[in-house]
Amino acid sequence: MPAPVPPPDRTSDAAMGRRSFLRGAAAFGGLTALAASLAPLRELGDFTSTEEFLQKYYKEMTPEEMARVLARIEREVKHQYGIRPHVRDLKPMDGVEFVYCLNLTRCIGCRKCVHACVAENNQSRNPEIQYIRVLKMPHGSMDVEKGDHNYKDAQVPDKGFFYMPVQCQQCENPPCVKVCPVNATWQEKDGITVIDYDWCIGCRYCEAACPYFARRFNFTKPEIPAERLNPEMAYLGNRPRKQGVMEKCHFCIQRTRAGKYPACLEVCPVGARKFGNILDPESEVSHILREKRVFIQLKEEMGTSPRFFYYFDK
Amino acid sequence: MDSRPTRPDGNNGRRTNYWLGGLTVAFLGLGGFFLAGARSAAPVRAEIPLVDAKFLDTSPWRQTYADLVKAKEDLSDYDCYACHEKKSPPPIRFDAKGTIVIPKEHGNIVLGHGSHDRNNLCYNCHNEQNLETLQVRDGRQVKFDNIPPLCGSCHGPTLRDWEAGAHGRTSGFWNRSLGDIQRLSCANCHNPHAPRIPTREPAPGPHALHQAPVPAEPAH
Numbered sequence: 001m002p003a004p005v006p007p008p009d010r011t012s013d014a015a016m017g018r019r020s021f022l023r024g025a026a027a028f029g030g031l032t033a034l035a036a037s038l039a040p041l042r043e044l045g046d047f048t049s050t051e052e053f054l055q056k057y058y059k060e061m062t063p064e065e066m067a068r069v070l071a072r073i074e075r076e077v078k079h080q081y082g083i084r085p086h087v088r089d090l091k092p093m094d095g096v097e098f099v100y101c102l103n104l105t106r107c108i109g110c111r112k113c114v115h116a117c118v119a120e121n122n123q124s125r126n127p128e129i130q131y132i133r134v135l136k137m138p139h140g141s142m143d144v145e146k147g148d149h150n151y152k153d154a155q156v157p158d159k160g161f162f163y164m165p166v167q168c169q170q171c172e173n174p175p176c177v178k179v180c181p182v183n184a185t186w187q188e189k190d191g192i193t194v195i196d197y198d199w200c201i202g203c204r205y206c207e208a209a210c211p212y213f214a215r216r217f218n219f220t221k222p223e224i225p226a227e228r229l230n231p232e233m234a235y236l237g238n239r240p241r242k243q244g245v246m247e248k249c250h251f252c253i254q255r256t257r258a259g260k261y262p263a264c265l266e267v268c269p270v271g272a273r274k275f276g277n278i279l280d281p282e283s284e285v286s287h288i289l290r291e292k293r294v295f296i297q298l299k300e301e302m303g304t305s306p307r308f309f310y311y312f313d314k
Numbered sequence: 315m316d317s318r319p320t321r322p323d324g325n326n327g328r329r330t331n332y333w334l335g336g337l338t339v340a341f342l343g344l345g346g347f348f349l350a351g352a353r354s355a356a357p358v359r360a361e362i363p364l365v366d367a368k369f370l371d372t373s374p375w376r377q378t379y380a381d382l383v384k385a386k387e388d389l390s391d392y393d394c395y396a397c398h399e400k401k402s403p404p405p406i407r408f409d410a411k412g413t414i415v416i417p418k419e420h421g422n423i424v425l426g427h428g429s430h431d432r433n434n435l436c437y438n439c440h441n442e443q444n445l446e447t448l449q450v451r452d453g454r455q456v457k458f459d460n461i462p463p464l465c466g467s468c469h470g471p472t473l474r475d476w477e478a479g480a481h482g483r484t485s486g487f488w489n490r491s492l493g494d495i496q497r498l499s500c501a502n503c504h505n506p507h508a509p510r511i512p513t514r515e516p517a518p519g520p521h522a523l524h525q526a527p528v529p530a531e532p533a534h
Contacts, residue, residue: 029341259489284479
C-alpha cells in the first residue's frame with residue numbers, strides 16, 4: 001500500500017502555487033538588490049568612449065593611430081574646457097640623458113616650484129595634486145622622516161633648517177616600473193619614467209613601490225580651472241588625466257623634449273635647480289657634477305639609483 | 315498517483331516557504347538600502363583656494379641698470395654729476411665706532427656687504443675719480459651695465475659657476491642648438507649694497523584629501 005500522498009500545495013484554484021510564488025518573489029528581490037547595488041554606475045558620467053577603450057598600447061601604436069589619438073584628446077579637451085589644446089607626441093632625443101641637480105644651500109623653501117609645476121602640468125586643484133613636495137629638514141640630517149611637509153613659516157628660509165624639494169627621481173632602476181602589472185609605466189631612453197594614462201588600470205602598485213612618494217593617484221575626476229589650463233600638451237605629459245589613473249613628475253616632457261627647461265627650474269627664484277643633458281660635457285649639470293664636492297641621492301640604500309642629485313655649495 | 319517522496323512530518327514544505335519568504339524580505343530590504351544610498355549626495359570637499367599668481371611669477375627680484383636702459387626707464391638716479399662735482403671725489407665720513415655714515419641724500423642705501431660688514435666701503439667698488447663707473451681692485455674700470463667682472467673679482471668661484479650656468483637663475487633652452495639660455499646679472503637677485511638674499515613669504519603648503527574640520531572662530 002503506497003504512503004499517503006501529501007496534499008498538493010494548491011488550496012485554491014489559483015494559477016500559481018504558494019511555493020512558486022515565493023520562489024519567484026525571492027528571485028525578483030535578489031535581482032532588485034543586484035540592480036540597486038549597481039546603481040552607483042549611473043553616476044559614472046564620462047564613461048570611456050569606444051575609441052578610447054579600443055586604443056592600443058603606446059609602444060604599439062603606428063604614427064597614424066597616434067595622430068587619431070591626439071585628435072581625440074584635442075576634441076575632448078575642447079569639449080570639456082572650451083580651449084583647443086596643442087597635443088604632441090614628443091619622442092626622446094638621441095644622445096640625451098636627463099639629470100637634475102638641486103642645490104640645497106640655495107633652496108629657500110618658497111614652494112614656487114610646486115605651484116609652477118601644478119600650473120604647467122594641468123594638475124587637479126581639488127583634490128589637490130602636487131608632484132613636488134618640499135620638506136623642511138633640520139640641519140645635520142638627511143633622514144626624510146625628520147622632514148616637515150606642512151611647514152607654515154611666515155618667512156623662509158628659517159634658521160637652523162634647510163629645504164629639500166622631492167619629486168619623481170626618475171630612477172635608473174625604478175621600482176615602480178618593475179611592479180606595474182600592465183606595463184603602463186616604463187622608462188624611456190632619455191631617462192624619463194613615463195605613464196600611458198590610457199593604459200593605467202589604477203591599481204596603485206607603483207605608488208606603493210615608490211620610496212619617494214613621487215606618484216599621485218586621481219581618486220576623483222580632476223578639477224582644473226579652465227582659465228589656468230596649459231594648452232601646450234604632450235601625450236605622455238601634461239594632457240588632462242581622468243579619474244582612476246596615476247600621474248607624476250615627467251620632467252615637463254612637453255618642454256624638455258623641445259629643448260626647454262622644466263617649469264620648476266624656470267620659476268625657482270634663487271636658481272637652486274639645474275637640469276640638463278649629462279651626456280653633454282658642456283652642460284651645467286656636467287659642470288656641477290665635476291666641480292661640486294658633496295652629492296646626495298635620496299634613499300641611496302634602496303638601490304634605485306636616482307637621476308636627482310642634491311648637493312651643497314661652499 | 316503522485317510519486318513525489320513524502321516527508322515523515324508532512325509539513326507541506328512550510329520550512330521552504332519560511333526560507334523563501336525570509337530571503338525575499340532580506341533582498342528587498344537590501345535593495346531599498348542600496349537605492350537609498352545611491353541617491354545620497356557625494357561627500358563635500360573643503361574649498362581649496364587657487365594659489366596667488368605672485369607665486370607663479372618668473373620676473374627677477376630686482377632690475378639692474380642694464381634692464382632700466384633696455385626698458386628706457388628714468389635713469390636720473392644714475393646721474394651722479396647732477397649733484398657731485400667732477401674732479402672732486404666725495405669724502406666718506408665715519409662715526410666714532412668706525413662705521414660708515416651714509417649721507418642723507420643716499421638714505422635709501424643700507425650697507426651690509428660681507429660677513430661682519432667687512433666690505434662696507436663705497437670706494438671698494440665705486441670709482442671716486444669717475445662716479446659713473448665702477449672700479450675693480452686691480453685698476454680695471456667696469457661700467458654699470460656689465461657688473462659681473464666686478465663682483466667676480468672677489469667672488470671668483472661664483473663667477474665661474476655663473477658663467478657655466480650653475481649659479482643663479484637661468485631660463486630658456488637647455489639644448490643650445492634649439493635656442494638660447496637667458497642668464498640674469500648679479501644685481502638681478504643681489505642688492506650690491508646688501509647682497510644677502512632677504513627672507514620672504516613662502517607659498518601655501520599641501521592640502522590633504524581629508525582635512526580635519528577647522529573649528530569656527532568663537533564669537534567675542
